Amino acid sequence: MQEENDVEFQRGLLTRKMEAGEDVVIQTDKAAVLRNVILPKAQYHFVVLPKEDIANVTALTRDHLQLLDHMMELANQTIEQQKHLPSSKFLVGFKMESFMNRLNMHVISNDFCSDTMRRIQHWNTFNTDLFITYQAVYALLKVKGSIEPLSPDTAEKLLTTRPFHCNQCRFITGNFNKFKEHLQIHWQRQENERINKMNMLQLKQSFGNMNINGNFKNDGSRQNVGHRSENHIVENKQQFNSKQERQELHVTSPVGTNLTNPRPYKKWYNKKKQNSQMPEVKPTTESAKKI
């Protein structure tokens, strides 16, 4: 009986998931895209599996070029679905030394920030010659008709390659923990920029929904902004009776005119008074009596 710690059982995981329709993002009669939820090595990590049982990348021949085209089409569709990340941030390709017993094409974001990025092998399988891009596989098959496997010695050396070169700047270190922290900084900065851009866009959209008097229509559309006669302004002033409406008008008026203050001169007068530039008006005897 196969158990979960059985290597062969683990190697068949992707095939079983595809057959069960588990974590499947897109599926056709020729291939499926699965979200890598168990061992993702980056913030966005998917695998494209062909329905045809192909052991690994070295088993591909020229006959598979059409299938590869289809797999790439699915990869592109998946990348397009990730609205928060541009396509330039994704790598698409194959591991030369795949653990799984079925060909799988990785679609992975280049941040490599993940809790499961624990060992140097995890980084090296995607960032040395242990990883072969889709374009390279396609070109080699077309020209040579096959992909040569790596020798065990070469594969072993590549797996333990040091130091680590950042894929986003010139940073180099032999310390893997330091390296992971460095990658995390890149990711955090990228996320902060994205969130700031999104906030700015929302702010711009909000301003786009305002008319000249800073009023929002209930349906979100603009009111007539072209007509700015005195009568029109008076009409608009009368529309805003509640305190909230008046505040909104004051804060958002794009022309900077405080239309809500019925006596703007009073503010000016008080300011002048504070600066002692205006003589204080003392109440007359008559008015003092009234107080």
Ligand SMILES: [Zn+2]
């Ligand atoms: Zn860097």
